[in-house]
Amino acid sequence: MLQRAPATALSGMTHKCVLMIQHLELVAQLANAFGNENFDELLPKEIMEHAAANHDAGWYEKDLTMSLDPVAHIPRGLLFAPPGTSVEVGSKSADIGEAFHAYSGLLISLHHTGLQQGRYGEGGGKVPAFAEMVSESKQWREASGEPATAQASIEDWLAKETERQERIKAALSNDAATAPWVSNEALWTNYRAMQFFDTLALYFCLAAEHDRPSTPLEFPKVPTSVSGKSTTVKVTRIHEGRYTCEPYPFNRSPLTVTLAGSLVKPDASLANALAMISKGALHVETITLEPAK
Template identity: 30%
Template sequence: MIVQTANPGQPRFIIRQIDHARACATFARAFGNPAFAPLEPAAEVVFATAQHDSGWEPIDALPGRDPQTGLPWHLGQGPLADRLRANAGSAALAERDNAYVGLLVSQHTWRLWGGQHDGGMVIDPDLDPGARALVEALLRGEAARQARLLAALTGDPLLAPLASPDWRRYNDLRLRFFDRLGLYFHLTHPAARARATFDRVPRSVNDESALTIESVGNDRYALTPWPFAGNELVFETPGRWLLPLPPDADFAHALRYAPVDTQRAVLTAG
C-alpha cells in the first residue's frame, strides 16, 4: 500500500500498489514527441509499467497494520519477507506475458534492492546479516531470471535487438521515470507537493535529461521539458480514505468499506 501524507488529523488516501502501477502506465502510453523518442517496444514497456507491482495484490488484499500509525504498512515498510516476495512475484507474473515484459519488471525489482546496471550489487549496509541474506537471495534469483529471459529473447527477431545492454538500461530508466513521477503524486497530498526534479530521463538511447515538475495551481502541474504527446495529460488514481484504527479493529473490513475516491491531476507542458 501507499499511505499518502495528510494534514494532521485528516484521513489518509490509501493507494493499492497495483493501482499505483496502472496509473503510472498513463505516462507510458503518452510518452514520446519530437524531443523524446517514443517507446520501443511500446506494448511491452506499457504493460511492464502497468504490472510492475502486480505481486503486491495478495498482500494489499489483506494488508497488515502498522502499530505505530494504525494504518496499513506504507511503501518500503512492513515485514521484509513480504516485500521481497511481492517484488519477486511481480517479476514472475510479468514473465507469464512475455519474456521482454518479465525482463523489464525483473530489472525494476533488481534495481529496487541494490542491483546495478553493470551487474553489481550495492545492498543497504544497515541491514542485519539475516536481512542481507534474504536480499542477496532475491538478487541472485532475479539475475538468474534475467539470464533465462535473455536466452529466450535471442530467438526473437523483433525483441532480441532491444535486449542489448544499452536498450535494457534505456527502457529500465524509462520505467523508473514513470514510477517516480507516479510516486510524486501518490506519496504526497496535493497541498504539500513541492517542486521536484527527475534525473536520467531518456530522450533516446544514451541521451538523458533532467525534468522538473511544479504545481501551477488548481491541480495542474507544469513539467519541463515536456516528454509526452500533446500539450497536457490527465492523471487519475483510485484510492480510499482511512483514519488510523485501533489494534482491535477489523482492519480488512474497515479498508474494504472505506470511502472510495479518485485523485486527479493535469500535467501541462512547462
C-alpha cells in the same frame, strides 16, 4: 501507500490510502502517454506498457492483508512489510510479466533488483516523501530486531533474479526479431523509462496535493531516444491540480491523469488494510500535466 487526507475530506478522515493497484493505474496512464517529437515512443510499445503497468503486481494480495500500525491504527506503508516480503513480491511481479512476454518479465525483474541497488544509478526522481519513508522503515526495522538472515535472503534472491535476467536475455538474443530489444542501449533506455514512470507516480501517491513542494523536482535520465540519449525532466507544482514538465515528455498537452484511493480514519478495532478501506470513502484526484511556459 499513505498521504494526508485532502483539506476537503469528510470530518475524521485523516489519510488517503493508495493501494499498489492504484499506483500502477497511474503508472500505466503515464506510460501510455509517453512520447512526442522530442521523446521517442516506447519500443516495443505494448510490452513496455505491460511491464510498466504490472511492475509491482506481486503486491496485490499482500497490500490488502497488511496489518495496521499498532499505535496510529492506520495502514502501514509497504516498506514496513514483514521481512522477505519485498523479494517474494519482486519474483511474483516478474513471473506475471514473463507470463505475458519474456521481455516484460526481464524489465520487471530488473526493476526489483534495481530497488535493492539504488536503481543502478539509472534514473528515477528523488521523491522527498519516499526518501522519508525509507528512512523511517530503516529505523523501524532496526528497532524491531529484523533477523540477521534477512540480508542473506536478499542476496540469494538477487542471484536467482540475475539468473532469470541472463536466461531471458540469451533467449531474446537468439531471435532476430527481439535481439535489438536486449542491446545495452535499448534495455537500459527502457529501464530508465520505467523508473521515470514509477517515481513520478510515487511523487503523487505519497504526498497529498497540499503537501507537494512548489519547488521543481528533477527526474534524471529520462530517455529521449532509443539509442540511449536522455535528459532531466523538471516537474513543478504551479497551481492546485496543475503541474508543469520541462521538457515535456508526453504525447498530449495537457495530459490529465487520475489517482484513486480511499479516505480512511484511525480505527483500533480493524485488523488490516482491506477492512479499513472497506469502511473508507473513495477519493479520485485529477492531475493535469502541461509544458512549462
